[in-house]
Amino acid sequence: MQDQLANQEKTQERVLATISNKKDPTQLVEIVHLPQRQLFLTRGISHNFNIKEIAIPQGHMLGEIREVTRLLSYLLERIATAADYNLPFQYDHDFEFGNRKYSLEQKEDYLLLTEGS
DSSP, X not given: OHHHHHHHHHHHOEEEEEEEXXXXXXXXXXXXXXXXXXXXXXXXXXXXXXXXXXXXXXHHHHHSHHHHHHHHHHHHHHHHHHHHTTOOOOOOSEEEETTXXXXXXXXXTEEEEEEOO
């Protein structure tokens, strides 16, 4: 039954965008829509950089798609730069981007991105 549910989730997901590392185009990160979970989830951060994926609530992503994709690109650039210099990378749980405050909160096997106050 668990496998059947996992396969059903897989068939409902849609890739919204793909972001590649400018310095290493083989490092791809997809932004995948998971409608049954009401989330957009990155796919590729864990594989390429061995750190947690980022999830964005569906309502926030749809309302601010341009801003959120810019934010994800910014985070991916920081991750890739640390990897280029063989430095450990750790997400900032509270940070600012574009005059807005954001938080990354630990959930299941990903970090949930939310806009702070």
